[in-house]
Amino acid sequence: xxxxxxxxxxxxxxxxxxxxxxxxxxxxxxxxxxxxxxxxxxxxxxxxxxxxxxxxxxxxxxxxxxxxxxxxxxxxxxxxxxxxxxxxxxxxxxxxxxxxxxxxxxxxxxxxxxxxxxxxxxxxxxxxxxxxxxxxxxxxxxxxxxxxxxxxxxxxxxxxxxxxxxxxxxxxxxxxxxxxxxxxxxxxxxxxxxxxxxxxxxxxxxxxxxxxxxxxxxxxxxxxxxxxxxxxxxxxxxxxxxxxxxxxxxxxxxxxxxxxxxxxxxxxxxxxxxxxxxxxxxxxxxxxxxxxxxxxxxxxxxxxxxxxxxxxxxxxxxxxxxxxxxxxxxxxxxxxxxxxxxxxxxxxxxxxxxxxxxxxxxxxxxxxxxxxxxxxxxxxxxxxxxxxxxxxxxxxxxxxxxxxxxxxxxxxxxxxxxx
Ligand code: F6P
Numbered sequence: 001x002x003x004x005x006x007x008x009x010x011x012x013x014x015x016x017x018x019x020x021x022x023x024x025x026x027x028x029x030x031x032x033x034x035x036x037x038x039x040x041x042x043x044x045x046x047x048x049x050x051x052x053x054x055x056x057x058x059x060x061x062x063x064x065x066x067x068x069x070x071x072x073x074x075x076x077x078x079x080x081x082x083x084x085x086x087x088x089x090x091x092x093x094x095x096x097x098x099x100x101x102x103x104x105x106x107x108x109x110x111x112x113x114x115x116x117x118x119x120x121x122x123x124x125x126x127x128x129x130x131x132x133x134x135x136x137x138x139x140x141x142x143x144x145x146x147x148x149x150x151x152x153x154x155x156x157x158x159x160x161x162x163x164x165x166x167x168x169x170x171x172x173x174x175x176x177x178x179x180x181x182x183x184x185x186x187x188x189x190x191x192x193x194x195x196x197x198x199x200x201x202x203x204x205x206x207x208x209x210x211x212x213x214x215x216x217x218x219x220x221x222x223x224x225x226x227x228x229x230x231x232x233x234x235x236x237x238x239x240x241x242x243x244x245x246x247x248x249x250x251x252x253x254x255x256x257x258x259x260x261x262x263x264x265x266x267x268x269x270x271x272x273x274x275x276x277x278x279x280x281x282x283x284x285x286x287x288x289x290x291x292x293x294x295x296x297x298x299x300x301x302x303x304x305x306x307x308x309x310x311x312x313x314x315x316x317x318x319x320x321x322x323x324x325x326x327x328x329x330x331x332x333x334x335x336x337x338x339x340x341x342x343x344x345x346x347x348x349x350x351x352x353x354x355x356x357x358x359x360x361x362x363x364x365x366x367x368x369x370x371x372x373x374x375x376x377x378x379x380x381x382x383x384x385x386x387x388x389x390x391x392x393x394x395x396x397x398x399x400x401x402x403x404x405x406x407x408x409x410x411x412x413x414x415x416x417x418x419x
Contacts, residue, residue, distance in 0.1 A: 005034070005037065005108060005333075006036070006106040007037055007039070007107050008027070008036045008038070008039045008107065008109045008329065009042060009049075009105060009107050010024060010027045010028070010040070010041055010057075010113065011041070011046060011049065011110075011111070011113070011114075012077070012079070012113045012143075013045040013046070013080050013081060013082070013083075013114035014080055014114045014117060014143070015115070015307060016074065016080060016308065017143055017144065017145050017156065017160065017307050018161070018164075018307065018309060018310040018313045019313065019318055019320075019321035020076050020156070020321070021070050021071060021074070021075075021077045021410075022156070022318045022319075022322045023113050023141050023156055023328075024325060025067050025071050025325065026321065026323060026324065026325025026327075026329075027039070027111050027113070027325040027328060027329045028325075029067065029322075030325070030326035030333075031109070031333075032058075034329070034333050036109070038056055038058065038105075039057045040055065040107070041054060041057045041078045042054050043055060043079050044078070044079040045078075045081035045083060045112070045118075046085065046098070048078075048079065048081065050097065060077075060412065061410075068401065069401060069409060070410045071318055071322060072398060072400055072407065072408075073310065073410045074307075074308040074409070075308060082117065082272050085121050088127060095125075095128045099128070099136075102136055107136055108136065109136070109137050109332035110332070111141055111325075111329060112139075112140050113140075113142075113325065115142070115143060115144035115149060116144070116363065117364075117365070118140065118143075119149070119364040120364040120365050122140040122360050123338065123361055125138045126138040130338075136337075137333075137336060137337040138332075138337050138360075139331050139339055139340070139341065140339070140340035141324055141325055141327075141328035141341055142156060142340060142341065142342065144157055145158055145160075145161035145193070145306065146158070146193045146196050146199065147199065147368075148193070148194070148195070148196035148198065148367045148368050148369070149363060150362065150363050151340075151358045151362060151363050151368075152340075152342035152343050152344075153342070154393055156317060156320055156321035157307065157317070158198060158317070159314040159316055159317030159320075159394050160310070160317045161192075161199055161202070161306045162199065162202035162205065162314075162393060162394050163202075163312060163313070163314045163394035164305070164309040165191060165205070165246075165306055166202055166203065166205025166394065167206075167312060169203045169205075169206040169213075169214055170206035170211050172187060172244055173206060173212070173213070176242040176244055180241055181241060181242070183237075184237045184240070184241045184295045185241070185242055185243070185296040185298065186245065186286070186289050186293070186297050186298075187243070187244045187297070187298045187300060188247055188285050188299050188300070189203070189214075189244065189247070189300045190248075190279075190281045190282035190283075190300065190301045190303075191247070191248055191302055191306065192248075192249055192303070192307070193249065195250045196221070196369050196370065197220050197221050197369070197370045197375075197382075198370060199306070200219050200247065200248040202394075203217050203246035204217060204381070204386065204387055205391070214244045214245060215236050215244055215245055216236070216245045216246070216381065217245075218246070218251050218379070218380065219248055219251075219370055219375055219382070220248040220249075220252060221369050223252065223253060224252060224259055225254070226288060229285065230288065234293060237293065247259075247282060247285065258281075261276075263284040263287070282299035282300060286298065286299040310398075310400065310407065311400050314394045315396025315397055316392065316396055317394075318398045320343070323355065324341050327341045328341045336357050339357040339358060340358055341355050342356060343355060344356055348389075351395070370382070370386070374386040
């Protein structure tokens, strides 16, 4: 095989974040700086590649300004998918098809930016490459607002979502003080994160000299009891007029039933990895408060807002996302395959993180939870250790490039959102 560098292909997968495009920019820049000829982008991840959908990124990122805009653009520039590759033994032809496409495009390095399900794709493609003697290197680049990837200190996307959550909870608490509602009010805020409470715990960031923070925080790591919750609300209302509570979308009863499934008409969408769409937890809890306590309630679901809020992104997050994209490409360029790049924290104060590579087989399909000791004994708040962990990840701002008073994004022509 000649030593001449050929091409790179990169894909984005899973739920979008405010930082995933910064990782894409990091992969692109490092590939160009290291002498690769072309950097292809899969449209909608491996699913799009299977349909022959990819672009030449150099036609899209033509100037330094384009790169800066890409870093500040939320969602996923290339589009993502939640597509589960079958086991190799169950559908060898599908893998033959993917590798034929990669060979046709003369790919040396395949980078996939995603969460734990996406690392399953890197794992399977790497395993196939070993079975079939392919020289293509497969490296994963972490991403998920859920922060639930194993073997990494944190994941790009989490810091910006955590910053949005801390900020918005603080604004909600401030708003709730304004009116003195007769019989009081309870505001329940529902936060993403599926089975891991990293995002919900970030509600604690609202707490400071000028704000007491949320009144309770319920993570999905512990079983949730609706009667205990109502008792807690009653107790809080006996002391104050306005109560703000953060709950994870993934809170569930001791026998494993999601609270979001307790409401009427809650059977929802299930994705290719078997994940149920979790929505309606706050709405359900507010309906129980209204009937049991009879006070005013408001259910707030941050939903898409928490992962798309690039206007309030964390500078640390956007810079680290760029760096780890570059580190993923560097690892593949230097011969690593079947690996994911991870962050290793060197110190909290001053905050310092380095990157290294870890075997993707240990990471794929695993979920990293908030440690029990970072949740208070009664299960209704997070501890100071949690705050020490998350605080560095939300530091600094990235100013959007404003046009006509609204942040400018890098966009792909011919895309549905262009109308
Ligand atoms: O995996 C990231 C995530 O944001 C989860 O926290 C959430 O449960 C899920 O995606 C929601 O995905 P969708 O917007 O596709 O329903």
